[in-house]
Amino acid sequence: SQQGEEDPQALSIQEGENATMNCSYKTSINNLQWYRQNSGRGLVHLILIRSNEREKHSGRLRVTLDTSKKSSSLLITASRAADTASYFCATDYLETGGFKTIFGAGTRLFVKA
Amino acid sequence: NAGVTQTPKFRVLKTGQSMTLLCAQDMNHEYMYWYRQDPGMGLRLIHYSVGEGTTAKGEVPDGYNVSRLKKQNFLLGLESAAPSQTSVYFCASSYSMGLNYEQYFGPGTRLTVT
Numbered sequence: 001s002q003q004g005e006e007d008p009q010a011l012s013i014q015e016g017e018n019a020t021m022n023c024s025y026k027t028s029i030n031n032l033q034w035y036r037q038n039s040g041r042g043l044v045h046l047i048l049i050r051s052n053e054r055e056k057h058s059g060r061l062r063v064t065l066d067t068s069k070k071s072s073s074l075l076i077t078a079s080r081a082a083d084t085a086s087y088f089c090a091t092d093y094l095e096t097g098g099f100k101t102i103f104g105a106g107t108r109l110f111v112k113a
Numbered sequence: 114n115a116g117v118t119q120t121p122k123f124r125v126l127k128t129g130q131s132m133t134l135l136c137a138q139d140m141n142h143e144y145m146y147w148y149r150q151d152p153g154m155g156l157r158l159i160h161y162s163v164g165e166g167t168t169a170k171g172e173v174p175d176g177y178n179v180s181r182l183k184k185q186n187f188l189l190g191l192e193s194a195a196p197s198q199t200s201v202y203f204c205a206s207s208y209s210m211g212l213n214y215e216q217y218f219g220p221g222t223r224l225t226v227t
Contacts, residue, residue, distance in 0.1 A: 042218030
């Protein structure tokens, strides 16, 4: 099964509200990344949080990491219609042969104007 | 910088036909990747390369071959296309692997196999 799994699968909110997406994973990781994908486009990197970090901010984005629960959350504050996209977590971990990156199935966020 | 580019953007193949997808990056990245994305699923790694002349299998390599003859290019080949290979294919590159890197993605190639 996939290393990273996002929850919820889909989220619909009003503009101005906060959006929270969660990611759970199974094995120990080196870092965790969040990506965004607009419809029909490639993924764009948002933020990386290392395994020894607990929280990270970037503009309206706030990412937390709880390694004891093997979970991360992405909070988008004061959402805008332009935030409508799919959001993916990707976990980076070390295994025999080198580092691996596993992407989750994503959360589809729809922000209504 | 163009970043990561992919050609073609769209393609329709008949079962059994072959084709090559081209990925190019101008960021001097060592690492390059090919993923496929299917509805309701995340990206799945097909093959990757850690440098010119080297390739390795990812999670779903069967039915695909790759080559990295030049550092800036990473080719994905389908020798005999099957309907199960209908998908959106993304190429990505990164400076390195490990603690502090991000992947840069191309715009994708939408492939339909009939």
